[in-house]
Amino acid sequence: xxxxxxxxxxxxxxxxxxxxxxxxxxxxxxxxxxxxxxxxxxxxxxxxxxxxxxxxxxxxxxxxxxxxxxxxxxxxxxxxxxxxxxxxxxxxxxxxxxxxxx
Numbered sequence: 001x002x003x004x005x006x007x008x009x010x011x012x013x014x015x016x017x018x019x020x021x022x023x024x025x026x027x028x029x030x031x032x033x034x035x036x037x038x039x040x041x042x043x044x045x046x047x048x049x050x051x052x053x054x055x056x057x058x059x060x061x062x063x064x065x066x067x068x069x070x071x072x073x074x075x076x077x078x079x080x081x082x083x084x085x086x087x088x089x090x091x092x093x094x095x096x097x098x099x100x101x102x
Contacts, residue, residue: 048087055083 059080066076085092 044090051086055086059083 062071062076062079065071066073
């Protein structure tokens, strides 16, 4: 068998240390809890960032239309309730999950 040079021995030692760390510390090896959770959180953040100015304009338009009698006040209130549900969904889900102990 050939003698290994110093650089090859260093690489083998470093590889052995990294493999040992990956085996002994699975949370470092996995690096995240759930890809679905990460993706859903990113989607929610981006969706709410886009929806915020749209919701403000929609509430203003519904209010003006109801004020001038073009739609009923029920539609305007329903639009505001929908905006509240969209932006309050994370808190509502946490509340319901807390009620059922999930």
